[in-house]
Amino acid sequence: MSERIGVLGGGSWGTALAILLAKKGYDVHMWLRDEEQLIDMNRTRINNKYLPDIILPPNLKLTNDLEEVNFNKDAIVLSVGTHGVREVLNNCKSYIKKDQIIVNVSKGIENESLLRISQIVEEIVPNSRYAILSGPSHAEEVAKNMPTTVVSSSGIKEVAEYVQDLFITPEFRVYANPDVIGVELGGALKNVIALGAGISDGLGCGDNTKAALMTRGIFEMARLGEKMGAQGSTFLGLAGIGDLIVTCTSMLSRNRRAGILIGQGIKTSDAIKQIGMVVEGIKTTKSTFDLSKIYNVDMPITEEIYGVLYEGKDVKYSVSNLMIRDKKHEMENIVLENNNLW
Template sequence: MNLTFLGSGSFGTALAVIFSQYNFNIKMYDRNVDVVSGINCDRKNIKYLKNVIIPEKVIATNDIDEAVYDSDIIFLSVPSQAIREISKKIHNKLKQNAIIVCLSKGIELSTYKRLSEVLEEEFPNNSIVVLSGPSHAEEVAAKQPTALVATSKNMDKAILIRDTLSNDVLRIYTNPDIVGVEIGGAMKNIIALAIGIINGMGYGDNSSAAIITRSLNDLVKMGIAMGGHLETFFGLTGIGDLIVTCLSNHSRNRKCGLLIGQGMKLNEAIEKIGMVVEGVTACKIFYNIAKEKNIEVPIIESIYEVLYNNKELHYIETALMSRNKKDENLNI
């Protein structure tokens, strides 16, 4: 079976390394000539996962047509806002039965569409599967056990991905709630930013626990309003993604928040991270969706005010701690 990874970011690279141990032919596409040369010649990704040896079985290329030729499964591992652009480059070059697997997490800024909806528009003749869940590339590449979830409008294809790609490192579950899976995967990046900011300000475990727990309320309200199912948000792409993204030093969203909480400007923090920080754009998107749907999401609202309206960092503390007294139960 032929697998192609479009985008040689950290997670795509980690999966390519893991899958190379099995009976797959693997190609990776990246437009950066140095990245491709580093993979093919030095067996290292010079930009991401620099300490991971990439097996000879993984072949990199700058030619996107070559990358997708005769591929059975194409993994999209690019920033969420680049999904449509890269899709347009290959939409008429795939085998009819090729499966598109989206590894990216986010919402398209220009349309507020989920990434699977974007892909359905660009690939009307191919099945779309979303593969998500709490998974840091560094730990996947180190062969640490990881649980993921596959979802699709065509669940036969999600089951095929589950059964084909599960191994001793990756345990893949299925979940038919494609909306909930995608919303959970996109929103958790905002909360990781929030955790980073308050940790950068000097607040500790009590504050982090409060933000993570109460953010689940925001996530559930938004997710259900957009068509997701309650139980999904208590699974891998709800609580699971919140835990791994908010508490880990691997999280670029949390790292970005830490820098902001320590006084760095947003653009400076993003530049220092050196990778796309999905939570920044996601915050704007979900803030606007919440306003349109008249949904109260206090944690997202407070982060938005700091990121986009230049409110002081302590605005987050003031806004959340001074809210009207209420019962803890989820208001959904």
């Protein structure tokens, strides 16, 4: 398979995947919005802003021309922050051909519309051959060929399997999954819980607290996901609990790092500046909070994080709120379904 691939976005994840694909021998073009970054990367063959220790393969070409990055490509990798997806797609939709596969690798929910990225793509590029690649995968580790496992999901089986074949290597294992809604929501919602885990760390709480946040957090994610049409089992896999674990526990996670700063009393806007990269969980917290109200889903962790980020709540007060909530059964659905048996 000798594929021609366009990558939209020159951040750490887009660059890591472009390197992976180029090392497989594909013809890869990567589009960068920032002209200064483009000039520097062409000169040094390093993405000094996001992956300063990794040299770009010689067959990875760089451009800031949207027509060039889309022209005659078999697949387009969409690696743009959720807030910029609509603009970028609108600017390049006239160059995208009907049979091109769009592989989204970003994780988020649009604030204004509350749409998942697949829905934005369908709105702008109708009837496209769409897939999402998601799972526990730090760009820094993928770029260094550390063993990583992710999920390829599409409503079209052949597309999911094409993307699986496109990306899979001895170090980068890809599973196929038909649940697009679940995979998209898993990748987006885990960033909210990771912010909470970081806030917990910033407050000086221990491992007990983080374990509780992660475990109850996956319950929240699955509850909302099922209401929105996802399969609950997806949240027990790589795109759910797998991604949640890596994002809540690693210092490579920008969401966790931002949460630590916020827990230490730093303003959200200043925390974002210190991180220096997109912190998707901050915008996703608002989208998730809004969706929880629309779908009438109880999401106490999300609600408290929303209060801290958007209502100025004291983080210590939010932790207290979670601990003194009315007592509940852990497996509420099982207890309700078997009320007469237990």
